[in-house]
Amino acid sequence: NAGVTQTPKFRVLKTGQSMTLLCAQDMNHEYMYWYRQDPGMGLRLIHYSVGEGTTAKGEVPDGYNVSRLKKQNFLLGLESAAPSQTSVYFCASSFSGGAGSETQYFGPGTRLLVL
C-alpha cells in the first residue's frame, strides 16, 4: 500500500517549456487535489477532482490544467512554464469531500524550478 505517490520528485524547466506532474493513489479515494506550497504562504489549491472524469478549479488555477481519466491518477499540466510557477507541488487525496474528521493524505511533493 504505497498511499499517494508523485512523479517526478524534482524537475528544472526553462521558461515556456511544458511538463506533466503525475499523482497516483491506491486507497480508492474519490477526491484528489493539487496544491502548491510557497515560502511564507499556506498551501494553495490549484485544481481538484471529486471523481473520475471530473475536475474543478481551486484558488490559483491559472497556468495549469488537470485531468482525471482514471480514478487512481490525477495529472497536473503546465503548458508554458513561467518562473512564478517555481514551487513545491503536493498532491493529496481523500475518501470523500470532507465529512467529519476525514483527512487528506499527501504525496511526497514535486519540487519544480522554472528558470
Added chain:
Amino acid sequence: GQNIDQPTEMTATEGAIVQINCTYQTSGFNGLFWYQQHAGEAPTFLSYNVLDGLEEKGRFSSFLSRSKGYSYLLLKELQMKDSASYLCAVRDSNYQLIWGAGTKLIIKP
C-alpha cells in the same frame, strides 16, 4: 477574505511544553485541522476539532473556540523529532481546506 494566522517561528527546549496558536476568519466553518510537516516532506494529519474544547491525543492536544475563531496545538514532553512546521487548516463552507502559512518549531537540547 479568508485568513488564517499563525506565528512564523517558535523555539522551545527538549522536554518542555509549547503552545502554537492559530486564529482564523473564514467563510463558514466545518472543522479545523492541524498537520505536521517535517522539512522536505509531506504534511501529515495530527488532529481535528469541530466542537469547542480540548481534544487530547498522547503528547499532543488541540483546542478550539469557535466564537473566538481560535485554536491552539499543545505539544508536551517535547522531543527533538518534534522539530517541524505545524500547519493549521480550516474547512470552509465549500468544504475546502484553507491553510495557514505554518509555524516552524525549533527544539533545542
